[in-house]
Amino acid sequence: MSNYDIERIKSMLGTHADFPKEGIVFKDMFPVFQDPTAVEALITNIVHHLTSTHKEKIDVVVGLDARGFLFGPLIALRLGAAFAPVRKAGKLPGDCARAVYAKEYGEDVFEIQKSAIKPNARVVIVDDLIATGGSAGAAGELIKKCDGKTVEYVFVMELDFLNGRKVLDAPVYSLIHL
Ligand SMILES: O=P(O)(O)OC[C@H]1O[C@H](OP(=O)(O)OP(=O)(O)O)[C@H](O)[C@@H]1O
Numbered sequence: 001m002s003n004y005d006i007e008r009i010k011s012m013l014g015t016h017a018d019f020p021k022e023g024i025v026f027k028d029m030f031p032v033f034q035d036p037t038a039v040e041a042l043i044t045n046i047v048h049h050l051t052s053t054h055k056e057k058i059d060v061v062v063g064l065d066a067r068g069f070l071f072g073p074l075i076a077l078r079l080g081a082a083f084a085p086v087r088k089a090g091k092l093p094g095d096c097a098r099a100v101y102a103k104e105y106g107e108d109v110f111e112i113q114k115s116a117i118k119p120n121a122r123v124v125i126v127d128d129l130i131a132t133g134g135s136a137g138a139a140g141e142l143i144k145k146c147d148g149k150t151v152e153y154v155f156v157m158e159l160d161f162l163n164g165r166k167v168l169d170a171p172v173y174s175l176i177h178l
């Protein structure tokens with residue numbers, strides 16, 4: 001993706017001071033979805049990155065509740081991989097693995113259906129944004145609990161100043177650095 005495209009997408013992001021809490025500068029990626037050419041460009045970039053980096057098949061793309069659901073299924077479809085959701089606690093039926101975590105503006109609990117990740121499945125975890133890395137780290141913990149293998153974490157945006165990638169146990173790819 002050219003620097004021009006990256007700057008174009010950056011210029012579409014909303015920036016909201018003191019949302020959802022005082023002291024947080026919230027980066028809103030929903031305006032990007034007003035331009036399908038921008039969505040197409042960023043999905044194509046991520047899929048190209050994954051196909052050129054991973055020689056072995058990616059079995060499952062895991063998306064994080066809720067904004068990760070906007071990107072995960074599109075990427076999974078293009079890779080010919082399965083998609084599985086990590087959801088906030090109490091939303092998924094059946095036997096679930098569970099992880100408690102802290103994120104930039106609060107605490108939460110994530111779950112995944114154990115049946116979604118087969119032993120040794122090669123997993124890519126996808127989300128819209130990494131801040132502290134708490135959410136993605138908890139998702140990685142869930143994949144471990146299911147005996148899967150996280151081969152990469154992928155984010156559309158990364159808040160570089162929080163250095164959230166340091167808590168993750170696999171390579172990290174982010175398209176837009178803020
Ligand atoms: O790196 P962290 O500090 O963990 O923060 C990043 C997470 O925070 C946001 O999700 P949020 O829990 O607000 O949920 P949403 O997607 O439902 O808005 C964002 O979509 C990431 O999942």
Ligand SMILES: Nc1ncnc2[nH]cnc12
Nearest residue numbers: 025026027028104129131
């Ligand atoms: N600053 C931020 N903007 C948007 N989403 C977030 N999730 C965690 N921190 C965030």
